Structure formats: structure tokens, C-alpha cells
Amino acid sequence: MSAEFPRASFWRRFASLVYDTLAIIAFAMLSVVLYLFAVQGLISLEVISLNGAEDVSALIQNSLLLSGLRSTLLVVVALVFFGYFWTKSGQTIGMRAWRLKVQTRDGKLISWSQAVIRSVTALLGLGNLVVLVDFKNKRALQDYLSKTEVVALTKEENKRIYRSLD
Known part of the structure; x- marks a missing residue:
């Protein structure tokens, strides 16, 4: 456990997750729009056809391949969002607002592999429920599995x- 800062409570983690969810929704919407443009471009170049679908959205919805690619894109957007912020500064947008930081147990920035493990094992935020019963350690499922911790920072350390990111 970090001797410098206490581990974060469930409610601060939850509030941070709400902020990050809003940011990810915005990135996901932008990604889907770009994906729609890309598929429309392929239709315009006659690489693929509508195959009787009303429009591009219907084509994607009816195609297992295209809908699978869209779903994969959305997962990648979320993984890159968390991975980028966690490996660069230890803080996502929501974590910065709530003065939280994810780090290794010895206080260093986490690696990309740890970020991917954390993202996948967080189970859409449900992994944080472990904090409610882990009174002593205040670690979530994803913290245990990725060998990380989330700490609550002082205002000065957060600033x-x-x-330092500039």
C-alpha cells in the first residue's frame, strides 16, 4: 500500500466512473460516426453494397461482420481511453476531477498490460463493489488482478x- 496517500473509497471511485462514462460515450459517438462514414465510403467506392438495406446503419445492423467490427471498435475505444490516461499520468478525466490516481503498489505508473487487465477485469465498474467489503485494503477486483491500487490525492499533489503533463 502506498504510504503517502490513502486508498480511495468506493464512492469516490463511483463518482469518477460516472465522469469517465460520459467522456467514453462522447468518444464512442465520434468513433461510430467515423465508422459510418468509412462504411459509406466503401459503399460509394463500390467495395461493398447495401444488399437491400435501407441505409448504412441498417446494413451494419444486419451484417454480423460489420456489427462485430463496430462492437470491437467501441471496446478498443474504451481500452485506449483508460490505457492512455492510466499509463501517462495515472489519472483519467474523472479521476483527475475526484483527485484519484491508479498506480502500482510501489507508487509508479502502471504499464499497458496492467491497464488492459484492469479494464477487462473491472467488469464495467462492477469490480469496484469489492471495495465495499474489503474494509482493510480498499482494493477492487481489478486492483487485485492487475497488482495496482487507486489512491486519493491531496489537492496539491493532484495539481x-x-x-507535469505540459
Whole structure:
């Protein structure tokens, strides 16, 4: 456990997750729009055809391949969002707002492999419920499986991390 900062409570983690969910929804919407444009471009170049579908959205919905690619794109967007922020500063947008930081147990930034493990094992945020019963360690499922911890920062440390990103 980090001797410098206490581990984060469930409610701060939850509030941070709400902020991050809103950011991910925005990135997901942008990604889907770009995906729709790409599929429309392939239709315009006659690489693929509508095959009787009313429009591009209906084509994607009716095609197992195209809908699978869209779903994969959305998962990748979420993984890249969390992975980028966690490996660069230890803080996502929501974590910065709630003065939280994910780090290794010895206080270092996490690796990409740890970020992927954390993202996948968080189970859409449900992994944080473990914090409610883990009174002593205050670690979530994803913390245990990725060998990380989430700490609550002071205002000064939060500002220092933010300033160091420039």
C-alpha cells in the first residue's frame, strides 16, 4: 500500500466512473460516426453494397461482420481511453476531477498490460463493489488482478500531476 496517500473509497471511485462514462460515450459517438462514414465510403467506392438495406446503419445492423467490427471498435475505444490516461499520468478525466490516481503498489505508473487487465477485469465498474467489503485494503477486483491500487490525492499533489503533463 502506498504510504503517502490513502486508498480511495468506493464512492469516490463511483463518482469518477460516472465522469469517465460520459467522456467514453462522447468518444464512442465520434468513433461510430467515423465508422459510418468509412462504411459509406466503401459503399460509394463500390467495395461493398447495401444488399437491400435501407441505409448504412441498417446494413451494419444486419451484417454480423460489420456489427462485430463496430462492437470491437467501441471496446478498443474504451481500452485506449483508460490505457492512455492510466499509463501517462495515472489519472483519467474523472479521476483527475475526484483527485484519484491508479498506480502500482510501489507508487509508479502502471504499464499497458496492467491497464488492459484492469479494464477487462473491472467488469464495467462492477469490480469496484469489492471495495465495499474489503474494509482493510480498499482494493477492487481489478486492483487485485492487475497488482495496482487507486489512491486519493491531496489537492496539491493532484495539481502537481496535472502541471507535469505540459
